[in-house]
Amino acid sequence: MQSANSIETGSAAGSSSLDIVLLRTFLQVVDAGGFALAGDQLALTPSAVSGHIRRLEEGVGAKLLARTTRRLDLTQAGETLYMYARNIVDLEREARAKLHGDAVHGRLRVGASEDFAGTWLPQVLQTFRRWHPDATIELKVGITADLLRQQARGKLDVVFGKQCTRIGDGTSDEGALLWAEPLVWAYSQAAGLELDAPVPLAVFPDPCVYRESALAALAAQARPWRIAFESGSMAGCVAAALAGFAVTPLARSQLRDGLRELDAADGLPELPDVQFYAFVRKVAPAVTALVKAVCELGTKNRFAGAASR
Structure with a gap:
């Protein structure tokens, strides 16, 4: 059965799906500019953050981040996914607020x-x-x-x-x-x-x-x-x-x-x-x-x- 926290990609690369937990980690890494800072903000170890990004990249069948010792950049695929991920996470938050009467x-x-x-x-x-x-x-x-x-x-x-x-x-x-x-x-x-x-x-x-x-x-x-x-x-x-x-x-x-x-x-x-x-x-x-x-x-x-x- 499909997880409630995932969205089907419909692509050949991902018989898997876009897991919203992984998307949140991806957004946090990009916004924080690094794995360690993202881990601090998500209460995850850097290795756990790295594992989330690896699973997400495997799921979409593309490299999302170009990492060097000094900086972190989005690949072209990463830039595309970032825009969609931001909207998906925002909509999920909005839906939860509506359903739980948090407005x-x-x-x-x-x-x-x-x-x-x-x-x-x-x-x-x-x-x-x-x-x-x-x-x-x-x-x-x-x-x-x-x-x-x-x-x-x-x-x-x-x-x-x-x-x-x-x-x-x-x-x-x-x-x-x-x-x-x-x-x-x-x-x-x-x-x-x-x-x-x-x-x-x-x-x-x-x-x-x-x-x-x-x-x-x-x-x-x-x-x-x-x-x-x-x-x-x-x-x-x-x-x-x-x-x-x-x-x-x-x-x-x-x-x-x-x-x-x-x-x-x-x-x-x-x-x-x-x-x-x-x-x-x-x-x-x-x-x-x-x-x-x-x-x-x-x-x-x-x-x-x-x-x-």
Whole structure:
């Protein structure tokens, strides 16, 4: 009898089937960027994770991952399966929520830095709405420190924000780390940067962890700089970088067509990692579901961005 946790491939290669447990492991390996990290998140040993991937590859009759000592890449077959696996796992989760009556109701008050609101949150909300159509979300976009102060006053249920270091910002909240990635210098692919001139910067007004990290790194290298563009909008800073008007610090996964990453060859210092957090005021099913969706999408996009470069 066919297992309830499997889906027939209908192909000659797999008289076997796509086991959803194996698909979950595959997605976690790709999203985490490695077997050990995936094992930690799934509470499995690395050898068990490797066994799951081997069984999945045998079932589909194709190599899914190209592994070296330093990196992990998807093969063409792996990229195809990843898209289908993501949809299969999402649909399975949605079906379980419907069948078990796990859908949530009521209003969820969300605070998000513009990184989240402009990059990841739209896709997350689309998925969340499908899972919980009766829930209402009230969104407040702002600077992480300001959002945390509003949360402390009981005005927000969950805050998605970022930090480059644990700096004193007047708050004592400890968030749950979702993922970390490098902060990079972003500039137009079509423009060159003068090595002897002060670095023109496009930054947010104070307080901003990207701004603070960029200025601290330049000061440590004694590299002259000037504020060429200041905006409270991430879109504005990115537009300035795309136009070759100024250099802006961005999380690496937020690089897009028309932007390139500057490095030591351009006379710029290395920037610290940026950490993305979920700050939860009160644990509730809706909050837990939203945080999990953000984490999954963020790690998936981070891996995809790294693999494309």
